[in-house]
Amino acid sequence: MARKRQTILLLSDRPALLGEHLDILYPGRVRKLNITSEKFSLRLLREFKHVITMVCSHENLSRLNYKSVTAYAAGGGQVMSCLFEYASNRGLQFSKTHVGDRVSPAMIIEVENDITRGYSVGDRVGWFGTVSGAADNLYSNQMLQRQVTGVNETEEVSILATSNINGGTVMLEEKVGKGRIVALDLLSPNRPFYNSPGGTNKFLFLGNLVNGAVRYGRHYPKRLSYDEFVEAMKALADEHSALSIQPEGPCSDGRDMWSLNIGDESNPTVYLGAAVHGWEWENSYGLLRLAEVLSGNPKIEGMNTSRLHFKIMPVQNPWGFDHFTRQNARGVDLNRNFDSGWNKLKDDQDVPLPWDFSYKGSRPASERETQVIQGIIDRLAPRCVIDFHTADYVLLHPYKGNLERIESIQQAIRRRLKNRYICQRPYGGPYQQVNMDRVYESKGPQPFLIDYAARRGVPMAFLIEMSGNRDDVHGLVMDTDTVVEICLAAIKECLRPD
Numbered sequence: 001m002a003r004k005r006q007t008i009l010l011l012s013d014r015p016a017l018l019g020e021h022l023d024i025l026y027p028g029r030v031r032k033l034n035i036t037s038e039k040f041s042l043r044l045l046r047e048f049k050h051v052i053t054m055v056c057s058h059e060n061l062s063r064l065n066y067k068s069v070t071a072y073a074a075g076g077g078q079v080m081s082c083l084f085e086y087a088s089n090r091g092l093q094f095s096k097t098h099v100g101d102r103v104s105p106a107m108i109i110e111v112e113n114d115i116t117r118g119y120s121v122g123d124r125v126g127w128f129g130t131v132s133g134a135a136d137n138l139y140s141n142q143m144l145q146r147q148v149t150g151v152n153e154t155e156e157v158s159i160l161a162t163s164n165i166n167g168g169t170v171m172l173e174e175k176v177g178k179g180r181i182v183a184l185d186l187l188s189p190n191r192p193f194y195n196s197p198g199g200t201n202k203f204l205f206l207g208n209l210v211n212g213a214v215r216y217g218r219h220y221p222k223r224l225s226y227d228e229f230v231e232a233m234k235a236l237a238d239e240h241s242a243l244s245i246q247p248e249g250p251c252s253d254g255r256d257m258w259s260l261n262i263g264d265e266s267n268p269t270v271y272l273g274a275a276v277h278g279w280e281w282e283n284s285y286g287l288l289r290l291a292e293v294l295s296g297n298p299k300i301e302g303m304n305t306s307r308l309h310f311k312i313m314p315v316q317n318p319w320g321f322d323h324f325t326r327q328n329a330r331g332v333d334l335n336r337n338f339d340s341g342w343n344k345l346k347d348d349q350d351v352p353l354p355w356d357f358s359y360k361g362s363r364p365a366s367e368r369e370t371q372v373i374q375g376i377i378d379r380l381a382p383r384c385v386i387d388f389h390t391a392d393y394v395l396l397h398p399y400k401g402n403l404e405r406i407e408s409i410q411q412a413i414r415r416r417l418k419n420r421y422i423c424q425r426p427y428g429g430p431y432q433q434v435n436m437d438r439v440y441e442s443k444g445p446q447p448f449l450i451d452y453a454a455r456r457g458v459p460m461a462f463l464i465e466m467s468g469n470r471d472d473v474h475g476l477v478m479d480t481d482t483v484v485e486i487c488l489a490a491i492k493e494c495l496r497p498d
């Protein structure tokens with residue numbers, strides 16, 4: 001195989017520190033240069049599309065020839081620089097702030113542009129790491145953020161984000177000739193593990209600079225209760241004439257389940273659901289975002305989505321969504337309650353009881369939520385059903401259906417998500433690109449939503465496990481972006497002739 005062209009140059013006194021993760025995000029594309037042992041010229045810089053600088057030790061500051069970096073930008077180069085060397089070379093005050101655990105350092109977005117894509121002005125993005133010198137401690141009670149102060153905004157210099165700690169600049173953009181330098185500290189934030197409010201989005205702004213990583217995702221500033229989420233659905237439907245909201249019947253706590261609907265019911269249906277395990281809540285926001293994207297742009301990516309009917313149920317388990325549980329209000333795991341292979345599902349508990357991890361209920365479809373969803377599938381006979389979960393990046397096949405077309409959707413998802421996000425798998429495990437490389441084959445009918453759909457003749461029913469189960473909204477740009485991409489891959493396949 002031909003070697004990929006290296007397009008990104010990392011200049012650092014500890015290149016392995018950042019390089020390890022850049023190699024996961026942009027495999028084969030990163031040249032790592034150690035400024036303490038290797039010299040670099042402007043000519044070398046010009047061989048690359050992007051240059052990243054990270055000086056870790058003040059002793060090595062002079063080894064980074066910032067005149068060359070600036071000249072590279074002036075010629076059209078795209079630079080991301082950590083704050084220390086940027087501030088030192090621009091005569092700005094560099095500031096390093098340690099705080100205790102009552103204050104979570106964040107950046108407040110001040111400008112919406114291609115670098116901050118996914119966020120709105122005023123959004124807070126957690127941006128901090130472990131107190132300096134400490135091991136990479138996941139549950140630190142001391143946090144560190146770097147800023148620069150005394151920045152004067154000019155024609156060339158815009159402050160993209162400020163600190164909630166001291167109002168200092170956390171991210172800025174300086175236009176230099178035909179190119180630019182984005183100054184942002186990549187040294188402070190911890191590695192991007194899944195539940196790290198300070199580091200989950202560490203590579204998002206860099207991704208926006210390198211390849212426009214955020215395409216459809218957006219940040220939702222607050223984690224909503226189910227009632228608030230339904231209000232958000234109603235508000236969205238009020239905004240878009242193409243979008244309607246419908247009650248689908250009561251769930252196990254008596255409140256209504258609600259769906260968002262686009263298009264004519266006589267068209268082939270795409271059913272999209274999330275949070276049937278209530279604590280797997282992030283994808284609900286992804287489906288809310290999808291409804292917004294589709295109703296605002298029915299010709300998205302050149303597709304004629306008006307040939308389809310969409311029924312979107314972002315929260316399939318309202319009680320579990322509110323109480324951060326897997327089960328519904330009666331302690332039943334809804335995704336073990338569907339009328340498909342229910343009798344055969346072994347329960348290895350001594351005495352099966354509600355609130356067991358995967359308690360399947362007293363009989364097939366004993367639960368109201370299950371009945372509502374089965375009713376929708378029976379009535380609309382969808383062409384495609386996606387059930388969104390969170391745990392790990394994997395696609396589950398149904399026990400029957402058109403596996404070829406499902407595989408074709410998976411390949412499209414892989415192409416779409418390539419080289420855009422990096423995150424640690426939930427509950428530990430390796431750092432990896434956020435993508436859909438793995439599949440679980442079916443071992444026969446299970447009482448799963450997708451297997452009920454398959455049993456009722458849905459050709460493309462599959463389950464998606466994305467990353468999630470976070471304790472706050474800090475990963476949502478990435479989550480919502482990937483959910484929308486996955487849905488668009490499936491929609492494209494649904495519009496392809498048989």
Ligand SMILES: [Zn+2]
Nearest residue numbers: 277280389390
């Ligand atoms: Zn699940």
